[in-house]
Structures are given as structure tokens and as C-alpha cells.
Amino acid sequence: FDIGSLAAFLQYSRQMGQPINMITSQFNNVLAALAGAERIFDMMDQPPEKDGGRTTLARVDNADEWVWKKPDGETVPLRGxxxxxxxxxxxxxxxxxxxxxxxxxxxxxxxxxxxxxxxxxxxxxxxxxxxxxxxxxxxxxxxxxxxxxxxxxxxxxxxxxxxxxxxxxxxxxxxxxxxxxxxxxxxxxxxxxxxxxxxxxxxxxxxxxxxxxxxxxxxxxxxxxxxxxxxxxxxxxxxxxxxxxxxxxxxxxxxxxxxxxxxxxxxxxxxxxxxxxxxxxxxxxxxxxxxxxxxxxxxxxxxxxxxxxxxxxxxxxxxxx
Ligand SMILES: Nc1ncnc2c1ncn2[C@@H]1O[C@H](COP(=O)(O)OP(=O)(O)OP(=O)(O)O)[C@@H](O)[C@H]1O
Ligand SMILES: [Mg+2]
The missing domain is CATH 3.40.50.300 (P-loop containing nucleotide triphosphate hydrolases)
Structure with a gap:
């Protein structure tokens, strides 16, 4: 066969390879996503953090200040x-x-x-x-x-x-x-x-x-x-x-x-x-x-x-x- 059909053959075979390459690279993405999803589900399975704290932080109205609000209602300024x-x-x-x-x-x-x-x-x-x-x-x-x-x-x-x-x-x-x-x-x-x-x-x-x-x-x-x-x-x-x-x-x-x-x-x-x-x-x-x-x-x-x-x-x- 002639050089023209050889060129065409090479061209077509490359075109045919392309989607196959794409499938492989997509597949890698899928695997990475699955690994990520697994970690997300692991996170979701974690028990919530225990928290016995009852003192909360509150902002003083009209001021850029914070106070601790103790369970008994007392407030003390946040000092650091x-x-x-x-x-x-x-x-x-x-x-x-x-x-x-x-x-x-x-x-x-x-x-x-x-x-x-x-x-x-x-x-x-x-x-x-x-x-x-x-x-x-x-x-x-x-x-x-x-x-x-x-x-x-x-x-x-x-x-x-x-x-x-x-x-x-x-x-x-x-x-x-x-x-x-x-x-x-x-x-x-x-x-x-x-x-x-x-x-x-x-x-x-x-x-x-x-x-x-x-x-x-x-x-x-x-x-x-x-x-x-x-x-x-x-x-x-x-x-x-x-x-x-x-x-x-x-x-x-x-x-x-x-x-x-x-x-x-x-x-x-x-x-x-x-x-x-x-x-x-x-x-x-x-x-x-x-x-x-x-x-x-x-x-x-x-x-x-x-x-x-x-x-x-x-x-x-x-x-x-
Ligand atoms: N989550 C953990 N579970 C178990 N052991 C831990 C944990 N985190 C740290 N350790 C251990 O506690 C010790 C102190 O670790 P820490 O991370 O506080 O050291 P570091 O001074 O911050 O060191 P670096 O300069 O490497 O950051 C180490 O022996 C470490 O192996
Ligand atoms: Mg450290």
C-alpha cells in the first residue's frame, strides 16, 4: 500500500488511542475521588467532641470588647x-x-x-x-x-x-x-x-x-x-x-x-x-x-x-x- 494510506493508518490509530488514554486518566481521577470520599466518611463517623464547657464568650454591645459569661451569669472581661x-x-x-x-x-x-x-x-x-x-x-x-x-x-x-x-x-x-x-x-x-x-x-x-x-x-x-x-x-x-x-x-x-x-x-x-x-x-x-x-x-x-x-x-x- 502507498505512503498516503500509511499516514492515514497512523493518524487513525493515534485517534483511536486517545479515548483509551482518556479512560485511564479518568479512572485515576475516580480512584482519587473514592479515596477522598472514604476519608470524608471516616470523618463523619467520628463521634462528636465532648464538651463540658458552660462559660461562653459574648461581645459587649457597641464596643469592640469581649467578656466571658459564666454559668451563674457573672461576666468578666476577656484579658488574655x-x-x-x-x-x-x-x-x-x-x-x-x-x-x-x-x-x-x-x-x-x-x-x-x-x-x-x-x-x-x-x-x-x-x-x-x-x-x-x-x-x-x-x-x-x-x-x-x-x-x-x-x-x-x-x-x-x-x-x-x-x-x-x-x-x-x-x-x-x-x-x-x-x-x-x-x-x-x-x-x-x-x-x-x-x-x-x-x-x-x-x-x-x-x-x-x-x-x-x-x-x-x-x-x-x-x-x-x-x-x-x-x-x-x-x-x-x-x-x-x-x-x-x-x-x-x-x-x-x-x-x-x-x-x-x-x-x-x-x-x-x-x-x-x-x-x-x-x-x-x-x-x-x-x-x-x-x-x-x-x-x-x-x-x-x-x-x-x-x-x-x-x-x-x-x-x-x-x-x-
Ligand atoms: N496525636 C498524637 N498521638 C500520640 N502521640 C503524639 C501525638 N502527637 C504527638 N505525639 C508525641 O508527643 C511527643 C511530643 O510531640 P510534639 O508534637 O508536641 O513535639 P514538638 O515539640 O512539637 O516537635 P516538632 O518540633 O517536631 O514539631 C512526641 O513524642 C510525639 O511522638
Ligand atoms: Mg510541633
Missing amino acids: DVRFHNVDFAYEPGKPVLHQVSLYAKPGQVIAFVGSTGAGKTTITNLINRFYDVQTGSITYDGIDVRDIRKESLRRSLGVVLQDTHLFTGTVLDNIRYGRLDASDEECIEAARQASAHSFISRLPEGYHTVISGDGANLSQGQRQLLAIARAYVADPPVMILDEATSSIDTRTERLVERGVQALMRGRTVFIIAHRLSTVRHANAIIVLEHGRIIERGNHEQLLAQKGRYYQLYTGKNQLE
């Missing part, structure tokens, strides 16, 4: 004072993770946690927002045992910026507003300015109306962090929990994130799991943890003078683990 009293904690019975942890954060103080991996830093923050409850000892928030506070109220008063931020499909503006659903456009933009996120947002194709897709895949990690900071800023919580990202981002963005975090911390009680010495240096108290125990505490100068673990971390290298 958090204390641990001899806390022991284990995720699994017989495997203690925290031993006799006592610490306090007065309103407006910045408390930094440092220590090697597995020391218990994240666990401490998990107890503050009651993802878990302490086994012995107690944690008080403005003098109220956190177990007496309704989880939903407690968490509304705590801002959290974690190492990786979850964004949803929607505009940049909506993603910031997620911090407080009744915030106006102006408030969201002001928050972005404070968070040092305004300049990169302005350079996006549609600015604040740019649609973020697939958990922020079209943004860099640093930019996602800046949005997380803006989101926390809009929520304006009296107490913040920050888990500093370890992975490296470019120095320019890094500086923006640092500036954003500094602005966010102002006037709040802050618990920060710090990986950068620049953040730790300015903390009111640095708490050094090892194997679930507090082994050193003090400010930067005091701990350096002590020539202990912190000194080792600080002089050993520039990054804390």
Missing part, C-alpha cells in the same frame, strides 16, 4: 491571661508527653517555645485550644479552667497561624474574610496591609478578586503565609498561637512574613513555636523544652548568660530545631 498549673499529659495511657509543666502568659506577653523535635511544643498548644484535655493539673484562661469554657467560644478567642495554611477556592478577599465572616472589604484590605500582604496581592492579575484555586497552588508558600496572617489579623483575637514555618522561603518574602508576624503580635498574648532566633530574641519569656519538661526559662539575655541548652542552640547554629 493564660496559665499552666503543674500539667501532666499523655496522648496514650502510660506514655507521658508533658511532665509538670507550669507557665504563665500575662496579657500582651510573647512566650516562645524552643526545643528539639518531639519535645512537646505542639502538644502544649494543642492543650490550650482543647484539642485534648489535660490529665492532671489545669490550664486557666483569665482565671477560668479551660475545661469550663465552651470549645467553640474558646477557639473563637484564639487565633492560630500554623506552618501550612489552608486556603479554599474563592477570591483572595474571601480567603481573608474567613477570619471573621462579617468583616467588610475595607477591613480585609486593611488587615492585608497590616500583614504586609497588600503589595503581593496588588500584583496579582485581579488583585483582591483573584481566584485562588486548589488550596492556593497558584501562590508561593510565603504568600500563603501572608494570607494566613491577614486572616488572623481580621479575626483580631486576644490570644494567638503561631507555629513558625521552617521551610525556607525567599528572603524578600521572609522579611515580609517577619514584619507581618510582628504586627500581628502587637497587643496580644502570643504563644509562638519559634524556629527563627530573630523572633525568639524579643519574646518576654523563652521556654526551653526537652522530653516534655521545661528545662530552662528566661529571656534571651538571661538564657545566654546561663550557658545552658539555649546557649548551645544559639551559639551552635543560627536556626533552632
Whole structure:
């Protein structure tokens, strides 16, 4: 047969292969969707969280202030004072993770946690927002045992910026507003300015109306962090929990994130799991943890003078683990 029919044959066979390829790739999508669905059903099967809390958070009318409303009707202003009293904690019975942890954060103080991996830093923050409850000892928030506070109220008063931020499909503006659903456009933009996120947002194709897709895949990690900071800023919580990202981002963005975090911390009680010495240096108290125990505490100068673990971390290298 001639060259023309050979060409036609090749062309047709390619056309025939195409739908088969498509079926395979669609099939992969179906499998991924099934795996996702399975996880969703697993989630739905989880028993609801137990919550014995009866103290709730209420907003004072005509004022930007919050009060705790105790079960007996008494109200006390929300100040942001958090204390641990001899806390022991284990995720699994017989495997203690925290031993006799006592610490306090007065309103407006910045408390930094440092220590090697597995020391218990994240666990401490998990107890503050009651993802878990302490086994012995107690944690008080403005003098109220956190177990007496309704989880939903407690968490509304705590801002959290974690190492990786979850964004949803929607505009940049909506993603910031997620911090407080009744915030106006102006408030969201002001928050972005404070968070040092305004300049990169302005350079996006549609600015604040740019649609973020697939958990922020079209943004860099640093930019996602800046949005997380803006989101926390809009929520304006009296107490913040920050888990500093370890992975490296470019120095320019890094500086923006640092500036954003500094602005966010102002006037709040802050618990920060710090990986950068620049953040730790300015903390009111640095708490050094090892194997679930507090082994050193003090400010930067005091701990350096002590020539202990912190000194080792600080002089050993520039990054804390
Ligand atoms: N959900 C969990 N269930 C059981 N054990 C856990 C759980 N989360 C943490 N642990 C254990 O508790 C200990 C403290 O972990 P934690 O996550 O608080 O450490 P970390 O100081 O935050 O470490 P990193 O710097 O790696 O984040 C570790 O031994 C860890 O294996
Ligand atoms: Mg951790």
C-alpha cells in the first residue's frame, strides 16, 4: 500500500488511542475521588467532641470588647491571661508527653517555645485550644479552667497561624474574610496591609478578586503565609498561637512574613513555636523544652548568660530545631 494510506493508518490509530488514554486518566481521577470520599466518611463517623464547657464568650454591645459569661451569669472581661498549673499529659495511657509543666502568659506577653523535635511544643498548644484535655493539673484562661469554657467560644478567642495554611477556592478577599465572616472589604484590605500582604496581592492579575484555586497552588508558600496572617489579623483575637514555618522561603518574602508576624503580635498574648532566633530574641519569656519538661526559662539575655541548652542552640547554629 502507498505512503498516503500509511499516514492515514497512523493518524487513525493515534485517534483511536486517545479515548483509551482518556479512560485511564479518568479512572485515576475516580480512584482519587473514592479515596477522598472514604476519608470524608471516616470523618463523619467520628463521634462528636465532648464538651463540658458552660462559660461562653459574648461581645459587649457597641464596643469592640469581649467578656466571658459564666454559668451563674457573672461576666468578666476577656484579658488574655493564660496559665499552666503543674500539667501532666499523655496522648496514650502510660506514655507521658508533658511532665509538670507550669507557665504563665500575662496579657500582651510573647512566650516562645524552643526545643528539639518531639519535645512537646505542639502538644502544649494543642492543650490550650482543647484539642485534648489535660490529665492532671489545669490550664486557666483569665482565671477560668479551660475545661469550663465552651470549645467553640474558646477557639473563637484564639487565633492560630500554623506552618501550612489552608486556603479554599474563592477570591483572595474571601480567603481573608474567613477570619471573621462579617468583616467588610475595607477591613480585609486593611488587615492585608497590616500583614504586609497588600503589595503581593496588588500584583496579582485581579488583585483582591483573584481566584485562588486548589488550596492556593497558584501562590508561593510565603504568600500563603501572608494570607494566613491577614486572616488572623481580621479575626483580631486576644490570644494567638503561631507555629513558625521552617521551610525556607525567599528572603524578600521572609522579611515580609517577619514584619507581618510582628504586627500581628502587637497587643496580644502570643504563644509562638519559634524556629527563627530573630523572633525568639524579643519574646518576654523563652521556654526551653526537652522530653516534655521545661528545662530552662528566661529571656534571651538571661538564657545566654546561663550557658545552658539555649546557649548551645544559639551559639551552635543560627536556626533552632
Ligand atoms: N496525636 C498524637 N498521638 C500520640 N502521640 C503524639 C501525638 N502527637 C504527638 N505525639 C508525641 O508527643 C511527643 C511530643 O510531640 P510534639 O508534637 O508536641 O513535639 P514538638 O515539640 O512539637 O516537635 P516538632 O518540633 O517536631 O514539631 C512526641 O513524642 C510525639 O511522638
Ligand atoms: Mg510541633
